[in-house]
Amino acid sequence: xxxxxAPIALRTLGATTMQTPPMVLGGNVFGWTADEATSVAILxxxxxxGGRMIDTADIYSAWVPGHVGGExxxxxxxxxxxxxxxxxxxxxxxxxxxxxxxxxxxxPARIAAAAxxxxxxxxxxxxxxxxxxxxDPDVPQADVLAAFAALIDAGMVGEIGASNFGxxxxxxxxxxxxxxGLPHYRVLQPEYNLVSRHKFEGELQNxxxxxxxxxxxYYGLASGFLTGKYRxxxxxxxxxxxxxxxxxxxxxxxxxxxxMDSVADQTGATHAQIALAWLAAQEGVVAPIASATSVxxxxxxxxxxxxxxxxxxxxxxxxxxx
Numbered sequence: 393x394x395x396x397x398a399p400i401a402l403r404t405l406g407a408t409t410m411q412t413p414p415m416v417l418g419g420n421v422f423g424w425t426a427d428e429a430t431s432v433a434i435l436x437x438x439x440x441x442g443g444r445m446i447d448t449a450d451i452y453s454a455w456v457p458g459h460v461g462g463e464x465x466x467x468x469x470x471x472x473x474x475x476x477x478x479x480x481x482x483x484x485x486x487x488x489x490x491x492x493x494x495x496x497x498x499x500p501a502r503i504a505a506a507a508x509x510x511x512x513x514x515x516x517x518x519x520x521x522x523x524x525x526x527x528d529p530d531v532p533q534a535d536v537l538a539a540f541a542a543l544i545d546a547g548m549v550g551e552i553g554a555s556n557f558g559x560x561x562x563x564x565x566x567x568x569x570x571x572x573g574l575p576h577y578r579v580l581q582p583e584y585n586l587v588s589r590h591k592f593e594g595e596l597q598n599x600x601x602x603x604x605x606x607x608x609x610y611y612g613l614a615s616g617f618l619t620g621k622y623r624x625x626x627x628x629x630x631x632x633x634x635x636x637x638x639x640x641x642x643x644x645x646x647x648x649x650x651x652m653d654s655v656a657d658q659t660g661a662t663h664a665q666i667a668l669a670w671l672a673a674q675e676g677v678v679a680p681i682a683s684a685t686s687v688x689x690x691x692x693x694x695x696x697x698x699x700x701x702x703x704x705x706x707x708x709x710x711x712x713x714x
Contacts, residue, residue: 400442400697403678406578406606408551410482410520412445414672414697416608417690418683419448423463424456426685428470435471437687439480441694447581447608447681449486449525450510461490465513473515484579484608485510486555488525497528500539507543523553523581533565537574544575553579555610559595566603577605581681584609584674586618586648586667586713587640600676612671612680613664614640620649620663644713651712655705665696670709673701 402411417438422431435446452464465485472478487498487506494501510519522543524536543549554562554577562577569576580600584592588611600607613619615637622628622637623646637645652663661669664682671680684690701709 402444404606405521405551405608405678406600407576407604408521408578408606410445410551410606412482412679413442414679415443415668415693416445416447416484416679416681417443418610418681419446419464419468420452421683421685422448422452422467423459424453426683428467430686431467432471432474433687434684434690435468435477436475437690438694439475439477441691443481443694445482445484445521445679447484447610449489449523450506451486451490451525454490461492462509462513465510469513469515478516482520483514483516484521484523484553485514485519486523486525488523488528498524498531498536498539499528500531500535503536503539504542507548511548518547518550520550521553521579522549522551523555523579524557524577526556527554527558527561529561533561533568534572534574537565537569537572541575551575551578553577553581553608555581556583559599562596562605563599566599576603579606579608579678581608581610583611584671584677584680585612585614586652586670586709587614587643587645589713597674597676605676606678607676608679608681609671609677610681612668612682614667617645618648618652618663618667620652623649648709648712651708654708655701658705659699659701661696661699662692664693665699666701666709668693668696669699669701670706673706 400413404411448464451461453459454461493505540552552575582592617637617640628637652666655666668680682693
């Protein structure tokens with residue numbers, strides 16, 4: 393799809409100066425289900441159409457046979473160098489799931505070593521947003537924040553975020569940051585979508601709203617379930633992720649898809665566009681993260697950036713999942 397596109401309204405990530413349209417591009421597929429040429433084409437198109445933030449992690453894609461982690465970062469690094477796009481995109485990456493130099497988890501020595509390795513693979517001077525990929529109960533939170541503070545002071549990291557943190561641990565990290573003059577987590581990356589709401593809604597969402605923490609949820613399309621392509625048991629063989637969809641179909645999944653069908657009829661939007669627009673309309677949410685394995689898929693998601701669901705439509709979708 394080509395032609396003229398109106399400039400998209402940007403949203404600010406919490407108390408930072410970082411701005412993004414209502415979708416961050418997920419880099420988990422780069423060098424995995426999207427090969428290098430496809431990944432480069434997706435990255436080019438994302439920026440061409442106004443995208444601003446790319447989300448990756450040091451562990452992407454260590455789960456693939458023959459991979460060790462860092463493949464996504466390295467591919468993004470090659471693209472940044474070849475395209476000259478560094479000044480047009482914000483780079484978010486993560487530490488805490490891939491063991492290596494300095495230990496495991498969020499050990500301070502691991503954070504320091506992992507950050508240097510990520511900077512090298514990405515070929516950049518600074519990681520704009522560096523996430524703790526998951527909480528590490530074995531390391532005192534003050535030590536974790538001090539390790540991040542050293543990276544910020546050195547200019548290696550701009551802002552920090554937390555991914556997969558519960559409300560209690562996020563709150564204690566914020567309290568510590570305030571009491572000890574340490575950096576605050578400014579962004580939260582939780583699992584959150586129309587079929588999986590319990591991990592974010594309630595205490596964690598309220599905490600983010602109260603502290604102006606920008607929320608960039610992952611799994612916005614529930615690994616593809618919310619695209620509507622898994623409707624009945626025989627659809628589950630369509631992809632490597634299909635086997636995980638059975639539980640969703642047996643739960644509230646079918647009624648959520650049915651509510652999405654109605655909204656699709658009313659708006660002409662696709663299910664993927666509706667799923668992301670619902671997320672972008674939730675309190676505290678700035679921009680869901682979504683990945684694409686083709687330029688056509690990416691175009692579909694971007695075409696939905698201006699989809700504004702009515703209050704009635706949002707409520708119908710909410711109620712289907714309760």
